[in-house]
Amino acid sequence: MSDETTAAHASMGVTPKAAYHHGDLRAQLIAAVRDLVETHGPDGFSVAEAARRAGVSSAAPYKHFKDRHEILRGVVSEAMDRLRAAMEEGAAAHPNGSLEAVAAVGLAYVDFARTEPGVFRLVFGLTEGHEKAPDLLAKGESCFGVVVLAVAACLGLTSGDPEVQRRAYMLWSFVHGHSFLTIDMKHKVASAEIDDWDFLMSVSRAILASTREGAGALS
Amino acid sequence: MSDETTAAHASMGVTPKAAYHHGDLRAQLIAAVRDLVETHGPDGFSVAEAARRAGVSSAAPYKHFKDRHEILRGVVSEAMDRLRAAMEEGAAAHPNGSLEAVAAVGLAYVDFARTEPGVFRLVFGLTEGHEKAPDLLAKGESCFGVVVLAVAACLGLTSGDPEVQRRAYMLWSFVHGHSFLTIDMKHKVASAEIDDWDFLMSVSRAILASTREGAGALS
Protein backbone atom coordinates (compact mmCIF):
# COMPACT_ATOMS: atom_id res chain seq x y z
CA MET A 1 0.00 0.00 0.00
CA SER A 2 2.69 2.41 -0.84
CA ASP A 3 1.16 5.71 -1.49
CA GLU A 4 1.77 9.12 -0.16
CA THR A 5 5.29 10.27 0.32
CA THR A 6 5.81 11.05 3.94
CA ALA A 7 7.64 14.27 3.37
CA ALA A 8 5.41 15.80 5.96
CA HIS A 9 7.88 16.88 8.58
CA ALA A 10 9.85 18.91 6.13
CA SER A 11 10.94 21.72 8.40
CA MET A 12 13.78 21.34 10.83
CA GLY A 13 14.91 18.35 8.82
CA VAL A 14 14.99 15.74 11.54
CA THR A 15 13.61 12.22 11.62
CA PRO A 16 12.62 11.68 8.02
CA LYS A 17 11.31 8.28 8.98
CA ALA A 18 8.42 6.78 7.16
CA ALA A 19 6.71 4.53 9.65
CA TYR A 20 7.40 5.33 13.24
CA HIS A 21 5.03 3.09 14.94
CA HIS A 22 2.38 1.55 12.83
CA GLY A 23 1.91 2.66 9.23
CA ASP A 24 2.28 6.31 8.43
CA LEU A 25 -1.03 7.42 9.78
CA ARG A 26 -0.75 10.98 8.63
CA ALA A 27 -0.93 10.15 4.95
CA GLN A 28 -3.63 7.58 5.53
CA LEU A 29 -5.75 10.10 7.35
CA ILE A 30 -5.39 12.63 4.59
CA ALA A 31 -6.39 10.04 2.06
CA ALA A 32 -9.39 9.02 4.14
CA VAL A 33 -10.49 12.61 4.58
CA ARG A 34 -10.08 13.32 0.89
CA ASP A 35 -12.32 10.39 0.19
CA LEU A 36 -14.90 11.49 2.72
CA VAL A 37 -14.93 15.03 1.41
CA GLU A 38 -15.41 13.73 -2.09
CA THR A 39 -18.24 11.38 -1.30
CA HIS A 40 -20.09 13.22 1.45
CA GLY A 41 -19.25 16.80 0.65
CA PRO A 42 -16.95 19.19 2.48
CA ASP A 43 -19.29 19.26 5.46
CA GLY A 44 -19.89 15.56 5.67
CA PHE A 45 -16.54 14.80 7.08
CA SER A 46 -15.63 13.97 10.65
CA VAL A 47 -12.36 13.30 12.36
CA ALA A 48 -13.95 10.30 14.03
CA GLU A 49 -14.99 8.73 10.75
CA ALA A 50 -11.59 9.34 9.23
CA ALA A 51 -9.94 7.69 12.21
CA ARG A 52 -12.35 4.81 11.94
CA ARG A 53 -11.41 4.30 8.31
CA ALA A 54 -7.75 4.38 9.19
CA GLY A 55 -8.37 1.80 11.90
CA VAL A 56 -7.24 3.89 14.82
CA SER A 57 -8.92 5.44 17.82
CA SER A 58 -10.65 8.77 17.50
CA ALA A 59 -7.92 10.47 19.50
CA ALA A 60 -5.05 9.30 17.34
CA PRO A 61 -5.37 11.99 14.67
CA TYR A 62 -4.54 14.63 17.23
CA LYS A 63 -1.04 13.28 17.46
CA HIS A 64 -0.51 14.45 13.90
CA PHE A 65 -2.83 17.42 13.55
CA LYS A 66 -3.69 20.22 15.91
CA ASP A 67 -7.39 20.17 15.06
CA ARG A 68 -9.74 19.25 12.26
CA HIS A 69 -8.91 22.36 10.28
CA GLU A 70 -5.32 21.31 10.12
CA ILE A 71 -6.35 17.98 8.64
CA LEU A 72 -8.36 19.77 6.01
CA ARG A 73 -5.42 22.03 5.32
CA GLY A 74 -3.37 18.91 4.76
CA VAL A 75 -5.85 17.66 2.21
CA VAL A 76 -5.88 21.04 0.53
CA SER A 77 -2.12 21.20 0.42
CA GLU A 78 -1.89 17.83 -1.23
CA ALA A 79 -4.63 18.71 -3.66
CA MET A 80 -2.95 21.94 -4.67
CA ASP A 81 0.22 20.06 -5.47
CA ARG A 82 -1.73 17.81 -7.79
CA LEU A 83 -3.56 20.74 -9.31
CA ARG A 84 -0.38 22.61 -10.11
CA ALA A 85 1.19 19.48 -11.56
CA ALA A 86 -1.83 19.00 -13.80
CA MET A 87 -1.70 22.60 -14.94
CA GLU A 88 1.98 22.37 -15.78
CA GLU A 89 1.41 19.12 -17.58
CA GLY A 90 -1.33 20.75 -19.61
CA ALA A 91 0.91 23.63 -20.59
CA ALA A 92 3.76 21.31 -21.50
CA ALA A 93 1.56 19.39 -23.91
CA HIS A 94 1.46 22.31 -26.33
CA PRO A 95 4.02 24.57 -27.98
CA ASN A 96 5.36 27.17 -25.61
CA GLY A 97 3.70 30.51 -26.15
CA SER A 98 0.75 29.08 -28.03
CA LEU A 99 -2.83 29.89 -27.26
CA GLU A 100 -3.40 26.19 -26.88
CA ALA A 101 -0.97 26.06 -23.99
CA VAL A 102 -2.95 28.72 -22.18
CA ALA A 103 -6.22 26.95 -22.82
CA ALA A 104 -4.71 23.66 -21.70
CA VAL A 105 -3.79 25.14 -18.34
CA GLY A 106 -7.38 26.20 -17.94
CA LEU A 107 -8.63 22.83 -19.05
CA ALA A 108 -6.55 21.10 -16.41
CA TYR A 109 -8.14 23.38 -13.85
CA VAL A 110 -11.67 22.63 -15.00
CA ASP A 111 -10.92 18.94 -15.25
CA PHE A 112 -9.71 18.92 -11.70
CA ALA A 113 -12.92 20.57 -10.55
CA ARG A 114 -14.96 18.08 -12.51
CA THR A 115 -13.18 14.99 -11.22
CA GLU A 116 -12.86 16.10 -7.62
CA PRO A 117 -15.61 18.62 -7.01
CA GLY A 118 -15.61 18.07 -3.27
CA VAL A 119 -11.90 18.64 -2.87
CA PHE A 120 -12.00 21.51 -5.32
CA ARG A 121 -14.67 23.22 -3.29
CA LEU A 122 -12.66 22.56 -0.17
CA VAL A 123 -9.54 24.11 -1.64
CA PHE A 124 -11.29 27.37 -2.39
CA GLY A 125 -13.80 27.36 0.41
CA LEU A 126 -11.34 27.16 3.24
CA THR A 127 -11.80 29.98 5.68
CA GLU A 128 -10.41 28.73 8.98
CA GLY A 129 -6.74 28.94 9.67
CA HIS A 130 -6.03 30.99 6.61
CA GLU A 131 -3.72 33.15 8.61
CA LYS A 132 -1.74 30.24 9.99
CA ALA A 133 -1.07 28.70 6.60
CA PRO A 134 1.47 30.61 4.56
CA ASP A 135 2.33 27.44 2.69
CA LEU A 136 -1.17 27.28 1.22
CA LEU A 137 -0.91 30.87 0.14
CA ALA A 138 2.40 30.09 -1.48
CA LYS A 139 1.00 27.11 -3.29
CA GLY A 140 -1.90 29.18 -4.50
CA GLU A 141 0.44 31.74 -5.96
CA SER A 142 2.45 28.95 -7.43
CA CYS A 143 -0.63 27.78 -9.30
CA PHE A 144 -1.27 31.29 -10.47
CA GLY A 145 2.33 31.38 -11.57
CA VAL A 146 1.66 28.65 -14.09
CA VAL A 147 -1.02 30.79 -15.68
CA VAL A 148 1.23 33.83 -15.64
CA LEU A 149 4.01 31.90 -17.31
CA ALA A 150 1.80 30.66 -20.11
CA VAL A 151 0.30 34.09 -20.67
CA ALA A 152 3.69 35.79 -20.65
CA ALA A 153 4.99 33.37 -23.23
CA CYS A 154 1.92 33.88 -25.35
CA LEU A 155 2.18 37.65 -25.25
CA GLY A 156 5.93 37.68 -25.58
CA LEU A 157 6.38 39.65 -22.41
CA THR A 158 8.04 39.03 -19.09
CA SER A 159 6.19 37.46 -16.17
CA GLY A 160 6.52 40.61 -14.15
CA ASP A 161 4.82 42.81 -16.70
CA PRO A 162 1.65 44.26 -15.17
CA GLU A 163 -0.22 43.66 -18.39
CA VAL A 164 0.64 40.00 -18.14
CA GLN A 165 -0.53 39.89 -14.54
CA ARG A 166 -3.73 41.57 -15.55
CA ARG A 167 -4.53 39.24 -18.41
CA ALA A 168 -3.56 36.23 -16.38
CA TYR A 169 -5.85 37.28 -13.59
CA MET A 170 -8.69 37.79 -16.06
CA LEU A 171 -8.21 34.33 -17.44
CA TRP A 172 -7.95 32.84 -14.02
CA SER A 173 -11.20 34.49 -13.01
CA PHE A 174 -12.90 33.00 -16.03
CA VAL A 175 -11.61 29.54 -15.49
CA HIS A 176 -12.29 29.66 -11.78
CA GLY A 177 -15.84 30.87 -12.29
CA HIS A 178 -16.55 28.37 -15.02
CA SER A 179 -15.24 25.58 -12.82
CA PHE A 180 -17.51 26.52 -9.96
CA LEU A 181 -20.55 27.04 -12.11
CA THR A 182 -19.92 23.72 -13.77
CA ILE A 183 -19.81 21.69 -10.62
CA ASP A 184 -22.60 23.64 -8.94
CA MET A 185 -25.35 22.93 -11.41
CA LYS A 186 -24.19 19.99 -13.35
CA HIS A 187 -27.54 19.17 -14.80
CA LYS A 188 -28.80 22.34 -16.40
CA VAL A 189 -27.88 25.69 -17.89
CA ALA A 190 -26.04 26.44 -21.07
CA SER A 191 -22.81 25.17 -19.58
CA ALA A 192 -24.00 21.65 -20.24
CA GLU A 193 -23.90 22.23 -23.96
CA ILE A 194 -20.55 23.90 -23.78
CA ASP A 195 -17.47 22.09 -24.84
CA ASP A 196 -14.74 23.05 -22.43
CA TRP A 197 -11.99 23.24 -24.98
CA ASP A 198 -13.87 25.50 -27.38
CA PHE A 199 -14.95 27.62 -24.50
CA LEU A 200 -11.45 28.01 -23.13
CA MET A 201 -9.97 28.72 -26.51
CA SER A 202 -12.58 31.37 -27.19
CA VAL A 203 -11.96 33.06 -23.90
CA SER A 204 -8.22 32.90 -24.18
CA ARG A 205 -8.44 34.43 -27.61
CA ALA A 206 -10.82 37.14 -26.46
CA ILE A 207 -8.60 38.09 -23.56
CA LEU A 208 -5.20 37.76 -25.14
CA ALA A 209 -6.09 39.12 -28.56
CA SER A 210 -7.22 42.55 -27.42
CA THR A 211 -3.71 43.57 -26.51
CA ARG A 212 -2.60 47.15 -26.95
CA GLU A 213 -5.64 48.19 -28.95
CA GLY A 214 -6.96 50.22 -26.08
CA ALA A 215 -9.46 47.64 -25.04
CA GLY A 216 -7.93 47.05 -21.68
CA ALA A 217 -5.60 49.91 -21.08
CA LEU A 218 -7.83 52.91 -21.12
CA SER A 219 -11.25 53.10 -19.62
CA MET B 1 -47.11 29.36 -1.71
CA SER B 2 -45.93 31.00 1.43
CA ASP B 3 -43.23 33.57 1.20
CA GLU B 4 -44.09 35.81 4.10
CA THR B 5 -40.81 37.37 4.92
CA THR B 6 -42.30 39.40 7.70
CA ALA B 7 -39.37 41.61 8.34
CA ALA B 8 -41.43 44.22 10.10
CA HIS B 9 -41.51 44.96 13.80
CA ALA B 10 -37.84 44.54 14.45
CA SER B 11 -36.73 48.00 15.36
CA MET B 12 -36.42 48.46 19.12
CA GLY B 13 -34.63 46.37 21.64
CA VAL B 14 -36.07 43.03 20.63
CA THR B 15 -37.57 42.31 24.05
CA PRO B 16 -37.77 38.53 24.07
CA LYS B 17 -41.10 38.67 25.83
CA ALA B 18 -42.66 40.76 23.09
CA ALA B 19 -42.43 38.11 20.43
CA TYR B 20 -42.51 35.30 22.90
CA HIS B 21 -45.08 33.07 21.47
CA HIS B 22 -46.52 34.31 18.25
CA GLY B 23 -43.69 36.36 16.90
CA ASP B 24 -42.33 35.77 13.46
CA LEU B 25 -39.68 33.35 14.62
CA ARG B 26 -38.94 32.12 11.16
CA ALA B 27 -37.69 35.46 9.90
CA GLN B 28 -35.81 36.10 13.12
CA LEU B 29 -34.03 32.78 12.83
CA ILE B 30 -33.03 33.45 9.27
CA ALA B 31 -31.67 36.83 10.27
CA ALA B 32 -29.76 35.31 13.16
CA VAL B 33 -28.29 32.61 10.97
CA ARG B 34 -27.30 35.11 8.32
CA ASP B 35 -25.49 37.07 10.96
CA LEU B 36 -23.76 33.99 12.32
CA VAL B 37 -22.70 32.85 8.88
CA GLU B 38 -21.31 36.28 8.18
CA THR B 39 -19.34 36.61 11.38
CA HIS B 40 -18.22 33.05 12.03
CA GLY B 41 -18.14 31.65 8.53
CA PRO B 42 -20.47 29.16 6.89
CA ASP B 43 -19.29 26.41 9.21
CA GLY B 44 -19.39 28.38 12.40
CA PHE B 45 -23.11 28.32 12.65
CA SER B 46 -25.29 26.20 14.88
CA VAL B 47 -29.00 25.85 15.22
CA ALA B 48 -28.61 26.07 18.97
CA GLU B 49 -26.83 29.40 18.79
CA ALA B 50 -29.37 30.80 16.37
CA ALA B 51 -32.19 29.75 18.70
CA ARG B 52 -30.35 31.31 21.61
CA ARG B 53 -30.09 34.59 19.73
CA ALA B 54 -33.76 34.47 18.93
CA GLY B 55 -34.55 33.83 22.59
CA VAL B 56 -36.20 30.47 22.14
CA SER B 57 -35.38 26.94 23.12
CA SER B 58 -33.10 24.89 20.95
CA ALA B 59 -36.00 22.75 19.79
CA ALA B 60 -38.15 25.61 18.58
CA PRO B 61 -36.48 26.00 15.17
CA TYR B 62 -37.63 22.54 14.21
CA LYS B 63 -41.20 23.75 14.21
CA HIS B 64 -40.32 25.92 11.22
CA PHE B 65 -37.53 24.01 9.50
CA LYS B 66 -37.01 20.34 8.87
CA ASP B 67 -33.31 20.44 9.68
CA ARG B 68 -30.36 22.77 9.67
CA HIS B 69 -29.96 22.55 5.91
CA GLU B 70 -33.44 23.90 5.45
CA ILE B 71 -32.55 26.91 7.57
CA LEU B 72 -29.51 27.52 5.45
CA ARG B 73 -31.63 27.18 2.36
CA GLY B 74 -33.88 29.84 3.78
CA VAL B 75 -30.94 32.17 4.21
CA VAL B 76 -29.77 31.42 0.69
CA SER B 77 -33.21 32.04 -0.75
CA GLU B 78 -33.44 35.41 0.93
CA ALA B 79 -29.92 36.30 -0.15
CA MET B 80 -30.62 35.42 -3.76
CA ASP B 81 -33.60 37.72 -3.77
CA ARG B 82 -31.42 40.55 -2.61
CA LEU B 83 -28.71 39.66 -5.10
CA ARG B 84 -31.07 39.71 -8.03
CA ALA B 85 -32.57 42.98 -6.89
CA ALA B 86 -29.10 44.50 -6.68
CA MET B 87 -28.24 43.26 -10.15
CA GLU B 88 -31.42 44.68 -11.64
CA GLU B 89 -30.83 47.93 -9.86
CA GLY B 90 -27.35 48.08 -11.29
CA ALA B 91 -28.60 47.51 -14.81
CA ALA B 92 -31.34 50.09 -14.43
CA ALA B 93 -28.83 52.77 -13.46
CA HIS B 94 -27.44 52.86 -16.99
CA PRO B 95 -28.88 53.23 -20.49
CA ASN B 96 -30.48 50.05 -21.70
CA GLY B 97 -28.20 48.18 -24.06
CA SER B 98 -25.07 50.00 -22.95
CA LEU B 99 -21.87 48.30 -22.00
CA GLU B 100 -22.09 50.15 -18.71
CA ALA B 101 -25.33 48.37 -17.88
CA VAL B 102 -23.64 45.02 -18.36
CA ALA B 103 -20.69 46.02 -16.23
CA ALA B 104 -23.03 47.38 -13.56
CA VAL B 105 -24.74 44.03 -13.25
CA GLY B 106 -21.35 42.46 -12.66
CA LEU B 107 -20.39 45.14 -10.21
CA ALA B 108 -23.50 44.48 -8.16
CA TYR B 109 -22.49 40.84 -8.06
CA VAL B 110 -18.97 41.59 -6.90
CA ASP B 111 -20.19 44.13 -4.40
CA PHE B 112 -22.51 41.58 -2.90
CA ALA B 113 -19.65 39.15 -2.51
CA ARG B 114 -17.52 41.84 -0.93
CA THR B 115 -20.13 42.99 1.56
CA GLU B 116 -21.43 39.58 2.52
CA PRO B 117 -18.65 37.11 1.79
CA GLY B 118 -19.99 34.54 4.22
CA VAL B 119 -23.47 34.51 2.76
CA PHE B 120 -22.06 34.66 -0.76
CA ARG B 121 -19.99 31.61 -0.12
CA LEU B 122 -23.00 29.92 1.39
CA VAL B 123 -25.14 30.63 -1.64
CA PHE B 124 -22.72 28.97 -4.01
CA GLY B 125 -21.32 26.38 -1.68
CA LEU B 126 -24.57 24.70 -0.82
CA THR B 127 -24.47 21.03 -1.60
CA GLU B 128 -27.09 19.46 0.67
CA GLY B 129 -30.70 19.42 -0.36
CA HIS B 130 -29.94 20.58 -3.85
CA GLU B 131 -32.47 18.14 -5.15
CA LYS B 132 -35.21 19.21 -2.78
CA ALA B 133 -34.95 22.89 -3.64
CA PRO B 134 -36.28 23.74 -7.08
CA ASP B 135 -37.01 27.24 -5.91
CA LEU B 136 -33.31 27.91 -5.38
CA LEU B 137 -32.58 26.64 -8.84
CA ALA B 138 -35.24 28.92 -10.22
CA LYS B 139 -33.83 31.90 -8.38
CA GLY B 140 -30.40 31.10 -9.68
CA GLU B 141 -31.65 31.10 -13.22
CA SER B 142 -33.50 34.27 -12.50
CA CYS B 143 -30.21 35.92 -11.56
CA PHE B 144 -28.64 34.61 -14.72
CA GLY B 145 -31.61 36.03 -16.56
CA VAL B 146 -30.61 39.52 -15.53
CA VAL B 147 -27.23 39.02 -17.16
CA VAL B 148 -28.81 37.55 -20.27
CA LEU B 149 -31.16 40.49 -20.57
CA ALA B 150 -28.40 43.05 -20.34
CA VAL B 151 -26.24 41.17 -22.82
CA ALA B 152 -29.09 40.71 -25.28
CA ALA B 153 -29.85 44.41 -25.18
CA CYS B 154 -26.21 45.24 -25.67
CA LEU B 155 -25.83 42.96 -28.66
CA GLY B 156 -29.20 43.84 -30.11
CA LEU B 157 -30.33 40.25 -30.12
CA THR B 158 -33.09 38.32 -28.42
CA SER B 159 -32.62 36.64 -25.05
CA GLY B 160 -33.07 33.23 -26.57
CA ASP B 161 -30.25 33.63 -29.06
CA PRO B 162 -27.59 31.01 -28.34
CA GLU B 163 -24.86 33.57 -28.94
CA VAL B 164 -26.37 35.72 -26.21
CA GLN B 165 -26.51 32.77 -23.85
CA ARG B 166 -22.92 32.01 -24.65
CA ARG B 167 -21.62 35.52 -24.06
CA ALA B 168 -23.71 35.89 -20.94
CA TYR B 169 -22.33 32.69 -19.54
CA MET B 170 -18.80 33.83 -20.29
CA LEU B 171 -19.37 37.08 -18.47
CA TRP B 172 -21.02 35.34 -15.59
CA SER B 173 -18.10 32.96 -15.27
CA PHE B 174 -15.71 35.85 -15.12
CA VAL B 175 -17.71 37.83 -12.56
CA HIS B 176 -18.30 34.74 -10.48
CA GLY B 177 -14.64 33.81 -10.49
CA HIS B 178 -13.49 37.32 -9.76
CA SER B 179 -15.90 37.51 -6.85
CA PHE B 180 -14.59 34.33 -5.32
CA LEU B 181 -10.97 35.18 -5.86
CA THR B 182 -11.56 38.59 -4.35
CA ILE B 183 -13.05 37.35 -1.13
CA ASP B 184 -10.70 34.40 -0.86
CA MET B 185 -7.44 36.29 -0.68
CA LYS B 186 -8.39 39.76 0.19
CA HIS B 187 -4.91 40.77 1.27
CA LYS B 188 -2.69 39.94 -1.64
CA VAL B 189 -2.49 39.28 -5.35
CA ALA B 190 -2.98 41.64 -8.21
CA SER B 191 -6.68 41.79 -7.55
CA ALA B 192 -6.02 44.17 -4.72
CA GLU B 193 -4.74 46.81 -7.08
CA ILE B 194 -7.58 46.25 -9.47
CA ASP B 195 -10.42 48.67 -9.73
CA ASP B 196 -13.54 46.62 -10.16
CA TRP B 197 -15.26 48.99 -12.55
CA ASP B 198 -12.36 49.27 -14.97
CA PHE B 199 -11.90 45.58 -14.78
CA LEU B 200 -15.52 44.78 -15.49
CA MET B 201 -15.69 47.25 -18.34
CA SER B 202 -12.57 45.77 -19.90
CA VAL B 203 -13.92 42.28 -19.73
CA SER B 204 -17.36 43.20 -20.95
CA ARG B 205 -15.78 44.92 -23.89
CA ALA B 206 -13.48 42.02 -24.62
CA ILE B 207 -16.32 39.53 -24.55
CA LEU B 208 -19.03 41.54 -26.26
CA ALA B 209 -16.83 43.21 -28.84
CA SER B 210 -15.43 40.08 -30.45
CA THR B 211 -18.71 39.29 -32.13
CA ARG B 212 -17.42 39.56 -35.64
CA GLU B 213 -14.76 37.55 -37.37
CA GLY B 214 -15.19 34.20 -35.76
CA ALA B 215 -13.50 34.84 -32.49
CA GLY B 216 -16.16 33.01 -30.58
CA ALA B 217 -18.55 31.80 -33.21
CA LEU B 218 -16.22 29.26 -34.67
CA SER B 219 -17.97 26.43 -32.90
Place this chain on the structure above:
DNA sequence: AGAGGAAAGTGAACGCCACTCACTTGGCTG
Protein backbone atom coordinates in the same frame (compact mmCIF):
# COMPACT_ATOMS: atom_id res chain seq x y z
C1' DA C 1 23.42 -3.72 25.83
C1' DG C 2 20.18 -1.55 28.72
C1' DA C 3 18.13 2.81 30.63
C1' DG C 4 15.81 6.95 29.35
C1' DG C 5 12.85 9.39 26.62
C1' DA C 6 9.97 10.78 23.24
C1' DA C 7 6.80 9.64 19.46
C1' DA C 8 2.49 7.23 18.54
C1' DG C 9 -1.78 5.29 20.02
C1' DT C 10 -5.58 4.15 23.60
C1' DG C 11 -9.84 4.79 26.23
C1' DA C 12 -12.38 7.52 29.09
C1' DA C 13 -14.22 11.85 29.89
C1' DC C 14 -16.35 16.66 28.99
C1' DG C 15 -19.17 19.74 26.64
C1' DC C 16 -21.54 21.05 22.57
C1' DC C 17 -24.67 20.08 19.03
C1' DA C 18 -28.53 18.05 15.91
C1' DC C 19 -32.57 16.10 16.31
C1' DT C 20 -36.80 13.60 18.62
C1' DC C 21 -40.64 13.10 21.67
C1' DA C 22 -44.09 13.71 25.01
C1' DC C 23 -45.78 17.60 27.00
C1' DT C 24 -47.83 22.41 27.76
C1' DT C 25 -49.64 26.83 26.07
C1' DG C 26 -52.58 29.93 23.90
C1' DG C 27 -54.94 31.98 20.09
C1' DC C 28 -58.48 30.85 16.70
C1' DT C 29 -62.80 28.92 14.85
C1' DG C 30 -67.22 26.30 14.84
Place this chain on the structure above:
DNA sequence: CAGCCAAGTGAGTGGCGTTCACTTTCCTCT
Protein backbone atom coordinates in the same frame (compact mmCIF):
# COMPACT_ATOMS: atom_id res chain seq x y z
C1' DC D 1 -67.32 27.62 25.30
C1' DA D 2 -65.16 23.56 23.57
C1' DG D 3 -61.69 22.05 21.42
C1' DC D 4 -58.20 21.95 17.96
C1' DC D 5 -53.88 22.87 16.26
C1' DA D 6 -49.83 25.76 15.54
C1' DA D 7 -46.00 27.18 18.40
C1' DG D 8 -42.84 26.45 22.09
C1' DT D 9 -40.69 23.69 26.05
C1' DG D 10 -37.48 20.44 28.46
C1' DA D 11 -35.51 16.36 28.79
C1' DG D 12 -33.24 12.72 26.47
C1' DT D 13 -30.20 10.27 22.80
C1' DG D 14 -26.39 9.69 20.07
C1' DG D 15 -22.54 11.62 17.73
C1' DC D 16 -18.52 14.55 17.38
C1' DG D 17 -14.32 17.47 18.68
C1' DT D 18 -10.99 17.79 21.89
C1' DT D 19 -8.24 16.88 26.06
C1' DC D 20 -5.98 14.03 29.50
C1' DA D 21 -3.66 10.47 31.81
C1' DC D 22 -2.05 6.24 30.49
C1' DT D 23 0.48 2.57 27.88
C1' DT D 24 3.29 0.77 24.15
C1' DT D 25 7.01 0.89 20.89
C1' DC D 26 11.11 2.25 19.05
C1' DC D 27 15.31 5.33 18.81
C1' DT D 28 19.30 7.16 20.99
C1' DC D 29 22.96 7.77 24.28
C1' DT D 30 26.58 6.17 27.25
